Amino acid sequence: MFDQWVKCEKCGSIVNKIDLEENLFVCPKCNHHFYINSKKRIELTFCSFQEKFNSIKPVDFLNFDDYSEKLLKDSQKLGIDDAVIVGLGYLLDDVEKKYLVGVGVMEFGFRGGSMGSVVGEKISLIAEECYNQELPLILFSSSGGARMQEGIISLMQMAKTVGSIDKLKKNRIPFINVVVNPTTGGVAASFVGIADIIIAEPGAIIGFAGQRVIEQTIKKKLPPNFQTSEFNLNNGLIDCVIERKRIPSFLYQLVSSFYYWKNKITVVN
């Protein structure tokens, strides 16, 4: 009986699981956006999706403690090889399948969504695919930052992904990033930070340094809304905060704008 009900992490309400699922895993009482895994996210956002570059697998090249075991454990639990799924798809509202987009969805459940070589490579590859095919790129970020177990090579993924996205920018191909709770550290400070449009779900944490580190450094308590989507919006750091159920249609509005004009406005030098 009990597993029919879940307690909202935020307001403490007891919510029926079926009601919660129907509400896209958003608390009907307090609008708290629950974690959903990357596969569910794809299902809720796209009407069709084809994964790409899934032959790329992580390697414990530093022989870092029990990294290999942790990788194995997470991949067995989630059925994925690393913290991002990339591919090509059509948005939910695009029933006619006219507007193909490049997609990347990060998985927070896998090593806290941390970015190592595989995440960096897959993001770069899908960005390059978008560049070659002139497709808009949509990424859903959710990450604690760079992956410690891959050392300095993880830090380098920040530069690599920004470099790949820069090619899109120079060729006027839009890149939209949807921030999912939480998006911090090296992921926030690389490709997320240079997106054309940054959309965030309500209440998501977006920032660079962790709150505990900041509190220890400045020796002060942080306000409760610190680093939330709303805090970011008011400080001019992100474009908009949009509820989960409205995100697919807004993405469709943006993508269709690009496709509508793409071949109508041509620049002749």
Add this chain to the structure above:
Amino acid sequence: MEDLLNIFEIEKLLDKLEEKINFLKNLKDQGKLSNPQELDILEYKTNQIIQELKAKIHPFNRVQIARHPKRPVFQDLIENVFSDFVELKGDRYLGDDLAITGGVAKIEGYPVFVIGHNKGKTTNEKIKRNYGMPNPEGFYKAIRLMDVANNFRTPLITVVDTPGAYPGDTAEQRGQYIAIAKSIHKMFELDIPVICLILSEGGSGGALALAVANYVLMMENAYYSVISPEGAASILYRDSSKAALASRNLKLTSYDLLKMGVIDEIIFEPFMGMHRNLRQSYQDIKNKIIEYLIRGVEELKNPKKHRFERFRKMGIFKSLDSVMKNLVS
């Protein structure tokens, strides 16, 4: 002394006449109007009064109409001219300046980006939006969104309505002049058609920062000027009450600017301002923007080059080169 009309008195008179006309029209509709000519005469006379007053309208009267408390602001255009608006905020750096609003929208189904000065309507909102006077972060937000529009290959509509960039100490510290310069610069880099509407107040550099467009449209009663009439009066005549004189000399009306080639077209307004017939005004704005949007998409082979050429030829001077050539030959 300048010969100013008292626009508020005129509005009262117009209100009375309109009320009477409507009253008679109602009677007529109910078949209770004993002398049908009465209505025709009143309408004829009203029109005559309007024509007479129109001829006497002073440039500063237009400035007054542009600043009229009932005049629509950019927010009204977002709601009544555009549809499907989603606001995109922030400069990704210093903050989110509410004096400028931007986002994606549609106009008659066409997807566009819109950016404009936003004065606000209620007193609270006006304070929050700093009366449409941007700080540097406002211009940086505009610059950022121009880049986004360019990357989405989507035409950009800008709406100008500002007394000017905010003349504040912190604005200066953070480089107001650099922000304005960068915004002007950015507009020259865009590969999309850009259409600008001068809605009401086109106050100097803060206005130009959003007005480097392929086509510049202007409301009949808007003004667009290198300096506010008050500012000019206090510098030139050491007397800010001589704003009317200054506004006549500055040649800041839509008619003046059309003659000088600074704007492409005037959007005409009901007598005494667009607030006297909002529905019609919104429709006229919508039609003109769509007309120029289609023209921009169909006719401009290279919007960036066209924009450069449009502004490259601005300047009125005489050159002695030809005189010298004639003397030599």
